[in-house]
Amino acid sequence: MICDFHTHSNVSDGSLSPRELVESAGREGVQVLALTDHDDVSGVPIAREVGRGLGIEILSGVEISVSEDDGARQMHVLGLGFDPDHPALVDSLSRIRMRREARVREMLSRLADAGVELPAESLETCGAVGRPHVARALVAAGACTSIQDAFVRYLRRGRPGYVPSAGVPARTAIELIQAAGGIACLAHPPLSAGVDQPGGLETFVERLVRLGLDGLEVWHPGHRSSQTKKLRRLARQFDLVQTGGSDFHGDVKPDIRLGRGRGGLKVGSAVYRAICARIRTRAQSGD
Ligand code: AMP
Ligand code: ZN
Numbered sequence: 001m002i003c004d005f006h007t008h009s010n011v012s013d014g015s016l017s018p019r020e021l022v023e024s025a026g027r028e029g030v031q032v033l034a035l036t037d038h039d040d041v042s043g044v045p046i047a048r049e050v051g052r053g054l055g056i057e058i059l060s061g062v063e064i065s066v067s068e069d070d071g072a073r074q075m076h077v078l079g080l081g082f083d084p085d086h087p088a089l090v091d092s093l094s095r096i097r098m099r100r101e102a103r104v105r106e107m108l109s110r111l112a113d114a115g116v117e118l119p120a121e122s123l124e125t126c127g128a129v130g131r132p133h134v135a136r137a138l139v140a141a142g143a144c145t146s147i148q149d150a151f152v153r154y155l156r157r158g159r160p161g162y163v164p165s166a167g168v169p170a171r172t173a174i175e176l177i178q179a180a181g182g183i184a185c186l187a188h189p190p191l192s193a194g195v196d197q198p199g200g201l202e203t204f205v206e207r208l209v210r211l212g213l214d215g216l217e218v219w220h221p222g223h224r225s226s227q228t229k230k231l232r233r234l235a236r237q238f239d240l241v242q243t244g245g246s247d248f249h250g251d252v253k254p255d256i257r258l259g260r261g262r263g264g265l266k267v268g269s270a271v272y273r274a275i276c277a278r279i280r281t282r283a284q285s286g287d
């Protein structure tokens, strides 16, 4: 069985629509898929509908931006298996998206100060706007040769167009997902900002466990095999469910395939069963 619990559509910063994404997953032989757009769940109903037609199991998903200590600590929290119509979740995500829009306006103003003028109209509108949209606009304007070039020269932390993420505290992200009946997992833990603080990954994860974290993303194309091993050990130590996915974005990351990542990703039925069991436990505990 091929599963993928981390994917993005053009509701956030991927290039395929939710329908195209699920159809593409079908062609790749993916049987269970979570659509996990950044700070937006509006693609979930259509993904489910298309999935029903193709016999693909669709799990509701979201990747919530977390930012703490003025951006010194930043991470992505993946929610899986929640009610996508839950009012508090829908409302909070819409407020995060408004902050994303303000952040992108600030990025455009900083880029202008650095000598690169991008008209606001050059950004494709979508649910959750972010750096990949600015990167595409930089390429379209001829200021950069590729998305990668745009990140390296302008959009990474420390570069002239960088503005810290528009996220919520980790506690809020975890509570919102759980209140909507889902489980909260730390996405690609080693890629979080602030994990290199004293104590490293272990201390970082331990704090989130105290806030109620349910799981860790163990399999991700950005993880080295030594990191995956360490994450599996941490998951066992803290009784966390282990998840994984490709973080597919379509042509934003052209080397990543659904269900396969860069080729070595293997997320199968045992992972799916463990995730479902944890979602059921959450639902029974009623918080
Ligand atoms: P944002 O949430 O606006 O900060 O944008 C973060 C997103 O940008 C990530 O989810 C990735 O999809 C994308 N991203 C980050 N770094 C790079 C990079 N070096 N090249 C391409 N995409 C990137
Ligand atoms: Zn993204």
Ligand code: FE
Pocket: 063, 076, 187, 188
């Ligand atoms: Fe992420």
Ligand code: FE
Pocket: 006, 008, 063, 247
């Ligand atoms: Fe992602």
